[in-house]
Amino acid sequence: MGVVLDVKDLVVRFDTHGGSLRAVDGVSFRLEEGETLGLVGESGSGKSVTNLALLGLIPSPPGSVESGSVMFDGRDLLRLPASELRKLRGNRISMIFQDPMTSLNPLLTVGRQLCEVLEIHKGLSRREAQRRAAQGLGDVGIPAPEERLDAYPHELSGGMRQRVMIAMALLCDPEVLIADEPTTALDVTIQAQILELLQDLQSAHGTAIVMITHDLGVVAGMADRVNVMYAGRIVESAPVRPLFRSPAHPYTSALLASIPRLAASPDEKLASIPGSPPDLADLPPGCAFGPRCPRVRDACRAAVPPLVSLADDAARHAACIDSEVLHAAAPAEGSR
Numbered sequence: 001m002g003v004v005l006d007v008k009d010l011v012v013r014f015d016t017h018g019g020s021l022r023a024v025d026g027v028s029f030r031l032e033e034g035e036t037l038g039l040v041g042e043s044g045s046g047k048s049v050t051n052l053a054l055l056g057l058i059p060s061p062p063g064s065v066e067s068g069s070v071m072f073d074g075r076d077l078l079r080l081p082a083s084e085l086r087k088l089r090g091n092r093i094s095m096i097f098q099d100p101m102t103s104l105n106p107l108l109t110v111g112r113q114l115c116e117v118l119e120i121h122k123g124l125s126r127r128e129a130q131r132r133a134a135q136g137l138g139d140v141g142i143p144a145p146e147e148r149l150d151a152y153p154h155e156l157s158g159g160m161r162q163r164v165m166i167a168m169a170l171l172c173d174p175e176v177l178i179a180d181e182p183t184t185a186l187d188v189t190i191q192a193q194i195l196e197l198l199q200d201l202q203s204a205h206g207t208a209i210v211m212i213t214h215d216l217g218v219v220a221g222m223a224d225r226v227n228v229m230y231a232g233r234i235v236e237s238a239p240v241r242p243l244f245r246s247p248a249h250p251y252t253s254a255l256l257a258s259i260p261r262l263a264a265s266p267d268e269k270l271a272s273i274p275g276s277p278p279d280l281a282d283l284p285p286g287c288a289f290g291p292r293c294p295r296v297r298d299a300c301r302a303a304v305p306p307l308v309s310l311a312d313d314a315a316r317h318a319a320c321i322d323s324e325v326l327h328a329a330a331p332a333e334g335s336r
Contacts (some may be wrong), residue, residue, distance in 0.1 A: 004208045005031040005054070005176055010068035012046075012053050012232075015061065021280040023049045023063070025232040031176065034202060036209040038223030038240065040216065040255065044277050046232040047212045048098065051178045053078075055095060056085045072176070091121040094169040095178040098212075100161035104153040110137075110164050111149030117171050136167040141193050159186045166194060173205050180212045195222060216259055220244060228252045231278050231288035234307055238316040248310060248318035248327040250293045287320070295322055 012024035024046045031037050039047045052058055054070050054077060070077040072093065077085065089095075097103040105113055114133035118124045124132065130149060137145035140163040153161055166182055179198065183191040195218065201207050211222055219226055219240065226243050228236040228251065236249040247253040257271045275292040278284060284291055286301035293300070299321055307319040310327055320326065 002033050003030050004033050004072065006069075006071040007031075007050075007054070008069045008071075010050065010053060010070065011066040012049055012058060012063060013066045014063045016281065018279070019281040022066075023232050023280060024053060027068075027229075027232075027234055029227055029234065029237065031208045031210060033175075033208055034206045035225065036202065036211055036223045038219040038226040039210060039212045039229065040214070040219055040226060041229035042273075042277050043214075044280075045229040047229055048180055049232075050229075051095065051180065051210060051212065054178070055089050055093065056080075056082070087121075090117055090169075090174075091172045092174055093176045093178070094172065094174040096166050096169045096180060096182045098180040098184065100158070100165040101153065103165060104161060106153055108152075109149065110151050110153065110156070114149070114164070114168055114171065117168055121172050132171065133167075136171050137164065139170070139197060140164075140167045141190055142167075159190060162186060163190070163194070166197075170197075170201060173201070174207060175205075176208050176210070177201075178210045178212070181214070182211075183213075183215070183218065198222070216255065228255070231283060232280060233288070233304075233319065234317075235289065235319045236317065237307070238318075242313070242316060246327050248316060248323040249289075249320045250295050250322070250326065251289050253326060254292075295326075 008028045010024055010027045011022060014021055014023050027046070027050055029037065039050070041047055049058070053065050056077065058065060065078055068078065111130060111133055114136060115126065115129035118129040118132055119126070134145040134149055137148055142148055142160060142163055156164065162184070169177060177198070183194055186194060198209060199222065202209060211219065213219060223240045226238060226240050227234045228249065230251050236243065236247065236252045238248070243252065244256065247256055254273045258273060260270060273292055278288050278291070284301070286303055287293070287305055290296045290300045305319045305321055307317050310316045310318065311324060
């Protein structure tokens, strides 16, 4: 499989009233054809900002891409003219946004917004675009899709709007699909249908998917590899099964331990990560996870640990001075 997206040393800065901060700080990863890459971490860790930067959607001001490169089809997306980037967005690279109510135009019908994608990127006639748009709505489980084309976003439930966003992202059979919490507003049954639809698209077209989610169950079931983010950095990267079996970073271990277990006794307390995510404008010295880490020591505060490969597994990387010890230890509770 070839690499379809190659991100190197991406840095995104925001200038705020509280000071200048790096929401994304030196993020690098590769996405291969037909691969699903999970991106996990608490809110504010930089997951969504990373992927908005790939598509040139960082609001400026206050944000800006300070440095880095994003290579796609031999071109750096960060340096493409706006007109060229618009040809790629929604066509060869699509994104399912997290909040459909703010992403859909409230003044246009669902059908008009879907048809516009097909008319602009695929050159379809109005009639053919309407047929394909209705088919797309049906594919994501919307009943009576032809009728829904005439509905406005406010006339649909939150789950229905989310499915419209997913249908819009899939209309052009993209080579890369960025899914930002694609099943957040959906019930369990529809969630399973959507995930199956994404997998079918991937099988049929070799689509590469970046799956941003808080749901580690979705990651376990869909992802091939996982990047764990904290304070704008990737702190662990690994194939999905080894990561769940033996995490190599204390933050990953804490996330897995916080997953509720069906076998837990009624009086067992749910594990949680102490403290709160750091203020990016005032990061602590050394490891950003240090103030919340049960293994922290003086060496952790001396310098920011780099993301390095594990000695016995070049496919796994962690940014912790104890990564080898953690990797060799027993699995986290939540991963059993």
